[in-house]
Structures are given as structure tokens and as C-alpha cells.
Amino acid sequence: MPPEAKRPSSPNPADLLLSLAGITKKFGPLIANDAIDLDVHRGEIVALLGENGAGKTTLMNILFGHYVADDGVVLVAGENGDMVPLEPGAPQAAIDAGIGMVHQHFTLADNLTGLDNIVLGTEPVLRLWRDKATPRRKLNALMAESGLKVDLDQPVHRLTVGEKQRVEILKALYRNARLLVLDEPTAVLTPQEADSLFATLRQLAQGGLAVIIIAHKLAEVLAVSHRIAVLRGGAKVGEISTADADRRSIAELMVGRDVPVSRRSAKTPGKPVLQLEHVTIDRGDARRSLIDASLTAHEGEILGIAGVSGNGQSALAQLIAGLERPDRGTVRIFGETITDFDARKFSRNGIARIPEDRHHDGVIGAMSVAENIAIEDIHSTDLQHFGFLKFDAIRNRAQTAIAGYDVRCPSPDAPARLLSGGNIQKLILARVLEKSPNLILANQPSRGLDVGAQAEVHRRLLDARDRGAAVILISEDLDELLMLSDRIAVIHSGHVSETLPTDDINRSELGLMMAGHSRHSPDNGPAPEGTTA
Amino acid sequence: MIRFEPRSNPAAFLVYGVPMLAAITALLLAAIPLALAGAPVFRAYGLMVTGAFGSVFAVSEMLTRATPLILTGLAAAIAFRAKLWNIGAEGQLYMGAMAAVAIGSGMISGPSWVMIPAVLIAGAVAGALMLIGPTILKVRLGVDEVVTTLLLNFIVLLFVQMMLEGALKDPMSMGWPQSAPVIDEAALPALITRMRVHLGLVIALICAIALAIFIKRTVWGFEIRAVGENAAAARFAGISVTKTMILVAALSGGLAGLAGVSEAAGTRGYLATDLSPGFGYAGIVVAMLARLSPIGVIISALFVASVFVGADSMSRAIGVSSYLADLIVAMSLLCVLVGGFLVRFRVIFERRQGKESHHGNP
Incomplete structure (x- = not known):
């Protein structure tokens, strides 16, 4: 989508609304915000961009009075246009000063x-x-x-x-x-809803509202903002006018290094690995059920499942993870009809499962990194002997995994809760991919990860596909789906659409299907030809 | 303004030092009610120490009191590790005692090396069954085990009463509601002649060490920790939450049942409805004081037992209420909970107004 042409050419200093000056915040040894300066003018949309842990949320929490900065001041334009300091640590003062916040999780x-x-x-x-x-x-x-x-x-x-x-x-x-702060506003929206939100924000900005939008999806930031401020490791590393920005340079600014872009190579898929035939899991509510779903994933392909969150993805994922049994229909894996749906058997039979909520379902925070890596195979004779754990084997395996997947942790014995989201995901990848699985369920594998960790997840999934594994990729991120998948099916209200080759579909068509329109429904007509990624 | 920030990695001296400090603080705080009751404070503390440690007899009494507390403490510790809130150790204890008395007071007979294991196993099985029922209700139907196990305590106690008036009544008891005595071969022998401390103490210590090894070093222990810390992730990784919970229930109920055997076949030699002055409930406190560590349970059970025995003897000597012992134990628990909070979080004082904000010790 082309960026809106109409932008204030250079902000008028008299329009200055908010000025953060030298904001510094430390949590123990961690410097969450390091002398950050940021100015926002009336009618301006500023995107605050950064990896997870770059300090975006801390900065906004200081602005909104949830935290008190160790150093620096927040200045807001007063009645007469003079910049006056905002009382620190007082959300009510921020509200009175005209600062509004829309959290990612609605309140x-x-x-x-x-x-x-x-x-x-x-x-x-x-x-x-x-x-x-x-x-x-x-x-x-x-x-x-x-x-x-x-x-x-x-x-x-x-x-x-x-x-x-x-x-x-x-x-x-x-x-x-007078100033609206939006934290990751598009995370839960369809592309169409996101576009409509952006249109609204532009309209509000023309009316004089200042907007700060926290984001990590580059395409959206480029589409909506006037100015981009990039944070990395707590410090502001760059600020550019959106008109002068391009994707790659911002991505590099965010991560501070080249981001390898994974590319899918042409590959002929092999035998079917996972076959669902008219599978129904009835949970009363269509959004949590799977209704008469049929799909097939082959060796050496990534099958993308697109859909807005809460449209039956969890039922599908639970089924493939071995946690849920179908009420009706047949599930065949490696050609065999499955009757015993059991998570341990599934993982033992070469099915890798990457859970949607990695903190809730993926790791046990109080247990060590090594134990979390071993957990799926704790009954295998490699790791136990007559019911007693082989600590050395568990530790060795953890060390191999930590090295091979670059899991950053203090030690294999450190509790997993100390790890960042990206490293927890690497831990899970290490746990499931180290066994060369033939079928991989990746449910929102890169959600909430920074650009670097996302690229790593993508590379691992593509490697597995090239090795001949079938990958089921459930994602809400269309860019990810279009980049990685060989074929895509859309899930809506528990119904799984026919599977389409990625090269034959485009974003807007996918967006309409995600909103519940069938592919060639008469009132929408055939979607126009467009680029795929 | 006061804020709390989590500590990422609490230092070892905090983790182990704070419970000790909490116990000492609680003892010191006990000076307030002691002084209010008009007792000479220093003499009272002195009497408490001699009451618990002053002679072989005192130590024996203290260890006798500690024995069931170790077992019920372990029962609570293993259950709470798995987030199975077993409040029914008291009932499981009575069921264990009843099973031990049922087969140990003449129903079968044999040499000691048959009879002692037989009463121990019978008690453990009876206790385990008492908890497996509520646990199945919990995992299958979502019935709150706090309610079921707690209420079962009263049911069991009434059932014991009924049995003591009926099938288990000792014909020689001259009307007292108590069971026939456990036969000599089934009784847990005293460790020191003419003292009350008995084999139950050794069994309790073995259980604590075995449980520590079990939790830390075995696959089942691993699964119990996993289910307790994050049942969703454990389930996702292929651990059966139901099976693990039932295993935990068997262990926890079994340990509480053993406490009953130890009291009925060791300390008392018969079953009566006043067998336990709340050992099952005190076990929860013991486990919490020990932060659910099996080895810690030994130490905290010894602490609680010495407070009880010491305060008992002190209260008789200077005429203050022996409820003081309950007070000290309760205060220790509160102090440990506060201490545990301080281990996990650091407190930061901030000035709210003005440009400069103060930061506490980072």
C-alpha cells in the first residue's frame, strides 16, 4: 500500500506538543532507557520502532506515569504553548495533560x-x-x-x-x-481493519492530534507514520522522516546488523505426511472448533494456515499436537490412521510441536534450561536409567542445543524464566528440531519476536522443509505466510478453505478470505492481480 | 511511594538465611505477649529451651512430637509442589492409624519383621486412598480439592469415632472410646529404653531423604515438578497431568497415613479420637516453613516441635497459657511468608513529587 502523500513537510516548532529530554531508566544493572530524546508535534504520527526489549514500552510507561524516570524530564505544551514539566509517576497528571494510551491488551x-x-x-x-x-x-x-x-x-x-x-x-x-499512544495496535487486526485504522489515524492527525505508534512491523510503520524513531538496547539509534526511509535500512538500524532474508527455493513436494479428512472438533463455539476440515501437508513443503486469531487455529493446533482428539473424521500421519491422540507419542514419532504461547505452553519457567530441553524425551533411555535421571546426558544435550541454536542463557542450569522471548523460542526450536522431525507444527512461531529472532525462526523452518519435513505454519502475519509457505489455506470460524499455491494469491484476496468471504464470492469479484510479498 | 521489583536471581544466603531469621524474629516477637501476660520474659525463654533440650527426656519428647510433624510436613510438601492443595492430612493420618490398628491389634499375627512392615503398608495405603479420591474428582471434574479434603477430615474423624464405639472398640477399655492395643510385634520399638521416642522417627527421616532424592533425581520427580510449576507446558510436552497428580496423591496421602501409623503403633500403642492434636494441619505450616523442601521439613518440624514442647513445659512452670506455642508457630509462618516475599522482591522507596526521584538500593 502506498504511503499517504500528504505530510507536514517540516514540523513547525510552535506546534511542539511533547518533548522527552534525556529520559533514563535503570532496572538494577539493566539500562532500559538511556538518555532518550523525542519530540512530537501536533498533527504528527511518530512511529517508535524497536526489537523486543529495546525500551519502547518502558519509555511509554514513563510518559504515562507508570514508572518514574531516574533522569530526564517529560515536557508537555501548556495552555499558552509553553513547555511545562509533567509530574512524574502520576498517570492522572498524564491524562489531564491530554495523553491517551491504547494498550495492546485492551483495558x-x-x-x-x-x-x-x-x-x-x-x-x-x-x-x-x-x-x-x-x-x-x-x-x-x-x-x-x-x-x-x-x-x-x-x-x-x-x-x-x-x-x-x-x-x-x-x-x-x-x-x-492531544496525544494518542498506541501499543502494537495492529497485532490483532486483519489487514483491512489495519488499513482502516491507519486511515482514521491520518484523519485524526490532520485534525491536530499527535500520535505515537509503537510497532515492530516495518511495512505498517512505513505506511502510516510521518517520522520514525528507532530504539535499540535502550538508546535512540536513529530518527528519520518516513519519506526518506526504506525497509532494509530501518531493519538494520533496529537490529544493528544485517538481517538475513530467508528465501524459499522451488521444491517439488513429496508424499503426504499429514492428512485431515472431514475432521470436526466441536466445541460449541465456531471460533474454537474445527468444522469438516480437510487438508494435506506433504514432505518438503510449508503449508501456511492464515486467519485472524481465534478462528479455530487452536483446535487445529491442539489436534496436530496430540492434545485433542477429533469428534468425527480421519487423521492420517505418515499414511497411518491415528486413533491414539497422545502428546508424548506424537513427539516420539517425529512430530515437532511449537506452541502458540511459548511462555504458557512452551517452557516451565522455574525449571532449568537443560530440563526444559529434555522434557519431551525424559522417558527415553538416553536420559534416564531405571527411572533415575542421567544428569550428565541431560546437561550434554542442553549444551549441544544451546550452542547449536544460539540460546543466550547464563548457564544450562539457569531457570528458563530468565530467558527473553526470542531465546525461549530458540530453546523450543532446539528441543523439537534437534530430533530431525518429519512433521512440524509451528503455531505463531515468530509472534512477538524481534527481527533477528524472527529471521532465525524462518531460516530453521525453511531448513527443515528443504530437508524434507512437512511444516504446518499457523500465523497471523501475512508477510510471514507469503514469504515462507508453498501453499496457504485460510481458516475462518472453524472452516478451513481449499489450499492455494502461494504464487497464485495476493494479500488483499487473503485478507478478504480471512474476513470470511469465499475466494470467488460474487460481490467481491476476482481480486486484482498483485504482488505476493 | 513504595514499589516492589522482582529479583532475578536471589543470593543463596538470602534463600537459606531468611527462614532462619524469620524464626528468630518470631521468637523475639513472642516476648510481647509473654510480657503482657506478666511473665518474666528471660526466664520464660530459658524455660522453653530447657523444656525442649534440657535433658534426655526433654529431647526425646521433642523428637516424639517431631516425628508425625515430619511425615505430615512431607505430605504437604510433596502435594503443594504439584499444586495439589491437600488440606486433608489430618483425615489421612487417622485413616492410616485406623488401618494400622485394624490389622495390628490381633487380626493377624507374626514376628516383628512381618508385622511392622504390614502395619506401615496398611497405613500408607489407607492414607493414599483417602487422597486419591478427591484428586480424581479434581482432575476429572474440576472439584476443588481444598473443600473435599478439608471436609473429609471431619467425616473421617466421625467414622473413627463410630468404629471405636463399634468394631474396633477395646472390650477391656472400661467404656473409653479407644481401640484394642497394638500387639507387641506390631508396635514400633522405642529407640531409647524407657523413653517415648520410637522407630517412627527413623522411618520419618528415611522418608524425607528418599523424597528429596525422588523429587530431584527421578523421572517421576521431574514430572511432578513440571506439573506443579506449569501444568499446561507439562501437558504440552506429553506428561500426563492426571497420572502425575494421582502419583502425588498416593505419596502425600501415604506419608500422612504413615504419620498415623507412627502415632498409633509407636507413640500411643492404640487408637483414640484424640490421637492427633492437629498434626495434619501443623504439617502444612511445617512444609511452608521449609519452603516445600523435604530436607527443610526435618529442620522445620524439629523447630515447631521444640516450640510446642518447650512452650508447654514453660507454661506449666510459670503459669501462662500454652497457647503461646501456637502463637509462636503462627508468627514464624507469617515471618517466613514476609521473608519469602523479601527474597523474591526488592523494595524500592520512591519520592513521588518533584523532579528528582529517589531510588532505593538497586
Whole structure:
């Protein structure tokens, strides 16, 4: 998508709204923010870009008063345009100064309506009846002005994710936000919803709102922002006008090194490895079920499963992980019909399973790195002898894995909870890929990882494919799917679409299928030809 | 403003030093109620020490008291490690005691080397079965085991009462609700002649060491730790949570059952409804004080037992209530919990207002 042409050429100093000066924050020996300066002007969209752990969230938490900086000041334009310091450590002061924050995980009460959620906390306590008319008038005006249309009388749990996000933004605007901070706003949206969010943000910015958007997807940042500030290791390493920026240079700025780009080479797929035939897992709710699903993954191919989160991916993943049995239908793995769905048997029979939530399902934080690497094979005679653990074997295996997969950890005996997200994922890769599996389930394998770790995950999956393994890649990241997959199926409300060769489909078509339109539905017509990645 | 930041890697001296410090703090805090009760504080402490350690008899009494506490402490420790909240050690203890008395008071007879293992196994099995039921309800149907195990305590106690009035009643007891005595071959022999401390202590110590090795060095112990720390990840990795929980239930209930055997066939020689003054509940405190470490359980059981025995003897000597012992044990637990919090988090004091913010000891 082309970047919006209309941008303020150079920000007028009189429009300065927020100025962070020399913000420093230490957590023990860790320097989370190192003398960061950042200016934001009225009507400007600034993208704050950085790997995980670069200090983006810490900086925003300081701005919003959740943390107190060790050094540095936050200055906000006052009534007369003078820059006045913001009281540190006081979220209410930040709200009063017109700073609104939309968190990645929404802070809405599910059983209240949109309207109630928005006015919550703004009403006087000592009052016998509630005045709903005034807020409604104000909100209708805001909605008309910004294009953020939501049914305010629906309980929030009935709203889609995109609508909930709109409620969050309205909540900030209702509190007269002059500066809106959005933390990873597109993580949960379809491409179309993301585009519509960007359009709204541009419109709001034209109306004078300043926006800081925290992100790590480069394409989105390039599409929406006016200016990009890049953080790395707690320090600001660069700031560029988006017009002058290109993908590769920003990526290198973020990681501080060349990012290897994985490329899929042409390969003829082999025999079928995993076959689902009319498999139904009925959980009552279509979004958690799998309905009459059929698909086949072959040797030497990556089969991508696209879809918005919560459309039956978990049922599919649980099935392939051996944690769930089908209510109806047949599952064949390596040609054999599976009757015994058992996670341990699955892993022993050469199925590698990379869980969606690596912290929750992937590792046991209190146990050591070595134990976490050994856990799937703890019954194998390599690692135990008459029920007693072979500590040396477990440790040796961990050392090989740590070296081979570059898991950064203090030692094999350190508890796994000390590891960063990227290193936890490398630990899981080491655990499952070291055994040369023939079938790999990768559920959101690079979600939340920084660019470097993502590239590493991609390289490992492609290596496994080139070695002849079948890879099922469940992902919400279309770029990832289009880059890695040989074929893609879309999952929506528990239904799995037909599988299409990646070279025959494009992003917008995929986006429509993710939103529930069938591929050639009459009202959409055949999608226009486009690039694939 | 006070904030808490997690410590990434607490130092060893903190991990081991803090429980000790907490116990000492609790003992010192006990001076307040002692003084309020009008007792001479220093003499009271002196009497407590001699009451628990002052003679061979005192030490024997202390060790006798510690024996069931080690076993119920281990029962709680292994269960809590797996996040199986077994509050029913008291009931399991009584079931163990009843099983031991049922077969040890004349139903079968044989030499000691048959009878002692027989009563131990019977007690352990009875205790284990008592916990396996609630555990199956928990893993299959999601029934809260805190409720079921706690309520079973009262059911068991009433059942014991019923049996003592009926099938197990000692015809020679002249109407007292107590069982027939355990036959000599089945009784756990005293370790020192004319003293009460008996073989149960050795069994408890062996159990603690065996459990420590089991948890740390075996595949089953590995699986118990995995399920306890993160059941979802354990399940994903192919560990059967149900089987592991049932194993834990068998171990925990079995250990509590052994505590009952030790009391019925060792300390008392018969079963009565006042067999346990709450050893099952005290085991929870012992396990918490020990931070669920089996070897730690030995130390904390000795501490709790010496506080109980010492305070008992002190209260008789200077006429203050022996509930003081409960108070000290309860305060130690609170101190250990606070101490444990301080091990895991560092406290940071911050000034809220003004440009300069202060940072506590980083």
C-alpha cells in the first residue's frame, strides 16, 4: 500500500506538543532507557520502532506515569504553548495533560457497553443519577469527526476486536487526548481493519492530534507514520522522516546488523505426511472448533494456515499436537490412521510441536534450561536409567542445543524464566528440531519476536522443509505466510478453505478470505492481480 | 511511594538465611505477649529451651512430637509442589492409624519383621486412598480439592469415632472410646529404653531423604515438578497431568497415613479420637516453613516441635497459657511468608513529587 502523500513537510516548532529530554531508566544493572530524546508535534504520527526489549514500552510507561524516570524530564505544551514539566509517576497528571494510551491488551470491562466503558471514571461520584445524554452527544460528534464508528450500546464482549480498539481510541479522545499512544495496535487486526485504522489515524492527525505508534512491523510503520524513531538496547539509534526511509535500512538500524532474508527455493513436494479428512472438533463455539476440515501437508513443503486469531487455529493446533482428539473424521500421519491422540507419542514419532504461547505452553519457567530441553524425551533411555535421571546426558544435550541454536542463557542450569522471548523460542526450536522431525507444527512461531529472532525462526523452518519435513505454519502475519509457505489455506470460524499455491494469491484476496468471504464470492469479484510479498 | 521489583536471581544466603531469621524474629516477637501476660520474659525463654533440650527426656519428647510433624510436613510438601492443595492430612493420618490398628491389634499375627512392615503398608495405603479420591474428582471434574479434603477430615474423624464405639472398640477399655492395643510385634520399638521416642522417627527421616532424592533425581520427580510449576507446558510436552497428580496423591496421602501409623503403633500403642492434636494441619505450616523442601521439613518440624514442647513445659512452670506455642508457630509462618516475599522482591522507596526521584538500593 502506498504511503499517504500528504505530510507536514517540516514540523513547525510552535506546534511542539511533547518533548522527552534525556529520559533514563535503570532496572538494577539493566539500562532500559538511556538518555532518550523525542519530540512530537501536533498533527504528527511518530512511529517508535524497536526489537523486543529495546525500551519502547518502558519509555511509554514513563510518559504515562507508570514508572518514574531516574533522569530526564517529560515536557508537555501548556495552555499558552509553553513547555511545562509533567509530574512524574502520576498517570492522572498524564491524562489531564491530554495523553491517551491504547494498550495492546485492551483495558475494557467486557460486560459494560461501549458508552459505559468510555465514561467510566470521568463521572462525578456523588450524584444520584447518571447523565448519559451529554457524553453521548460528545461521542457522536467525535465519531462523526474521526470516522470511528461503533455501536456504543452493545456490551463490549459482543464487539469485534477492531471495534473494541475503536472504543479504546474513543475513550482516549473523550478524555480530550492531544496525544494518542498506541501499543502494537495492529497485532490483532486483519489487514483491512489495519488499513482502516491507519486511515482514521491520518484523519485524526490532520485534525491536530499527535500520535505515537509503537510497532515492530516495518511495512505498517512505513505506511502510516510521518517520522520514525528507532530504539535499540535502550538508546535512540536513529530518527528519520518516513519519506526518506526504506525497509532494509530501518531493519538494520533496529537490529544493528544485517538481517538475513530467508528465501524459499522451488521444491517439488513429496508424499503426504499429514492428512485431515472431514475432521470436526466441536466445541460449541465456531471460533474454537474445527468444522469438516480437510487438508494435506506433504514432505518438503510449508503449508501456511492464515486467519485472524481465534478462528479455530487452536483446535487445529491442539489436534496436530496430540492434545485433542477429533469428534468425527480421519487423521492420517505418515499414511497411518491415528486413533491414539497422545502428546508424548506424537513427539516420539517425529512430530515437532511449537506452541502458540511459548511462555504458557512452551517452557516451565522455574525449571532449568537443560530440563526444559529434555522434557519431551525424559522417558527415553538416553536420559534416564531405571527411572533415575542421567544428569550428565541431560546437561550434554542442553549444551549441544544451546550452542547449536544460539540460546543466550547464563548457564544450562539457569531457570528458563530468565530467558527473553526470542531465546525461549530458540530453546523450543532446539528441543523439537534437534530430533530431525518429519512433521512440524509451528503455531505463531515468530509472534512477538524481534527481527533477528524472527529471521532465525524462518531460516530453521525453511531448513527443515528443504530437508524434507512437512511444516504446518499457523500465523497471523501475512508477510510471514507469503514469504515462507508453498501453499496457504485460510481458516475462518472453524472452516478451513481449499489450499492455494502461494504464487497464485495476493494479500488483499487473503485478507478478504480471512474476513470470511469465499475466494470467488460474487460481490467481491476476482481480486486484482498483485504482488505476493 | 513504595514499589516492589522482582529479583532475578536471589543470593543463596538470602534463600537459606531468611527462614532462619524469620524464626528468630518470631521468637523475639513472642516476648510481647509473654510480657503482657506478666511473665518474666528471660526466664520464660530459658524455660522453653530447657523444656525442649534440657535433658534426655526433654529431647526425646521433642523428637516424639517431631516425628508425625515430619511425615505430615512431607505430605504437604510433596502435594503443594504439584499444586495439589491437600488440606486433608489430618483425615489421612487417622485413616492410616485406623488401618494400622485394624490389622495390628490381633487380626493377624507374626514376628516383628512381618508385622511392622504390614502395619506401615496398611497405613500408607489407607492414607493414599483417602487422597486419591478427591484428586480424581479434581482432575476429572474440576472439584476443588481444598473443600473435599478439608471436609473429609471431619467425616473421617466421625467414622473413627463410630468404629471405636463399634468394631474396633477395646472390650477391656472400661467404656473409653479407644481401640484394642497394638500387639507387641506390631508396635514400633522405642529407640531409647524407657523413653517415648520410637522407630517412627527413623522411618520419618528415611522418608524425607528418599523424597528429596525422588523429587530431584527421578523421572517421576521431574514430572511432578513440571506439573506443579506449569501444568499446561507439562501437558504440552506429553506428561500426563492426571497420572502425575494421582502419583502425588498416593505419596502425600501415604506419608500422612504413615504419620498415623507412627502415632498409633509407636507413640500411643492404640487408637483414640484424640490421637492427633492437629498434626495434619501443623504439617502444612511445617512444609511452608521449609519452603516445600523435604530436607527443610526435618529442620522445620524439629523447630515447631521444640516450640510446642518447650512452650508447654514453660507454661506449666510459670503459669501462662500454652497457647503461646501456637502463637509462636503462627508468627514464624507469617515471618517466613514476609521473608519469602523479601527474597523474591526488592523494595524500592520512591519520592513521588518533584523532579528528582529517589531510588532505593538497586
